[in-house]
Amino acid sequence: MKRIIIFISLLFILAIIASTSIHIIRRYSQTINTGSVYLVIKEGQSLEDISKILLDRKVIRSSRYFIYYGKIKGFDKKIKPGNYILSPGLKVEGIFKKFQSGISDFEIVTIPEGFTLYQIASRLEERNLVKKDSFINIKLDEIDRRKLITPGKGVYYEAEGFLFPDTYYVPKDLSEKEIAELMFHRFESVFSEKYGQRAKELGLSINDVVTIASLIEREAANDEERKRISGVIYNRIKREMPLQIDASVIYAITKGERNIGRLYKSNLKFESKYNTYLYRGLPPGPIASPGRLSIEAALYPEEHDYLYYVLGNNGHVFSRTYEEHVKNVNKYIK
Incomplete structure (x- = not known):
């Protein structure tokens, strides 16, 4: 009888251990x-x-x-x-x-600040995530559910400037529209309510702000001069002077597909609303994807009376008068 009790007790203990082990295995x-x-x-x-x-x-x-x-x-x-x-x-x-x-579920894609939509699409196509030609023609109303952006008349590509430059983890099963939405939502998260309020104070639309920011992004040689270049843009607009920004002419000619190392006088006559030598005011839309610092520079320009700048040895050299500017051009442009 004693042995039976011991045997039953052992079975009971083993059952508890087994039950506990099963619970632990399931849990972990x-x-x-x-x-x-x-x-x-x-x-x-x-x-x-x-x-x-x-x-x-x-x-x-x-x-x-x-x-x-x-x-x-x-x-x-x-x-x-x-x-x-x-x-x-x-x-x-x-x-x-x-x-x-060993089958990867996603691609890591880094989009640098200042990339054009064409460059973004090309990089995504290299990773077999999109077809470039269809991606660059995605419409804003397909990805902008809140209808924040009204595209300018005559823009080459509606999504230009609004796919935020960042590092993305892109699942391979996403559609082109979903990838564009992912990047646009990142833009939305950066362009905060505070930025929107500041744009209203300046009397600018979001399209205007991002357009200015894209000009700054393509022109600035370093972070320190972004707000100063922004101030030049605002000063020239206030005086109804053409902006005469080379980056806008390059975009007008190439649609963001390539760079031009040097512009000639004939290039400055290229017929396009993006050509800020021919047309006063802002281009119809952004010419690239600006980063946060350029967006902030567009919203908070440096206050000064500079109207010109030229690339010097360590960034741009700024001047207040055309005569001073010509001297700087002769000094730095060979």
Whole structure:
């Protein structure tokens, strides 16, 4: 009788241990991220390195369990580098299977400040994410759900200037429109309510502000002179002088597809509303995608009485009179 009681007690204890073990396995084998996590696995990263990343990114509960599971199943030797998206609800085994595939779920794409829409589309096409010719012709009303932007009349491309320059993690299954929306939403997050209010104070539309910012972006040689160049633009507009910005002429001629190293007098006569030598005021729309500093410079120009500038040895040299400007041109332009 005593032996039977001991045997039953052992069975009970074993049942408790088994139940607890099952509970622990279920608990630690399930991921805990509530949203998609973008993860880059690099060549040479160890199982320990990866487990620490997953723990820090709140994907797994225990790095020890992850390492133990990977080693006991032999997964640790089969992990391949790649760009992976870990969706909510995955099990640890599912993570390892994804890591074994080596198939990247997304592309990392960096869009520098000052890129034109054509350059953005070209870079995305290089990564097999879009077809360039259709991407550059996306309409603003397709991506601007709040109808913040009214495109200027005669713009080459409606989305020019409004796809914010940044580093993006782009899922490979996104459509061209969804990629454009992703980049436009980044612009929306940068162009805050404070910026919108400041634009109203200046009597400018968002299209005007971004157009000014794009001119600054393409002209400025360094961060320090952005607001000064902005001041020159405002001063010339106030005096009803043509802006005479070379970057706008280059855009007029090339539609942002290439750069021109040197402009000739014949180029300055190119017929286009973007040509700020021929037409006073702002071009119909942006000529590139400006970054945050250029947008701020467009909204908060430096107050001064400069009307001209020319590229010198360490950035632009500014002048108040045409005579002074001619001297600077003769000094710095060979």
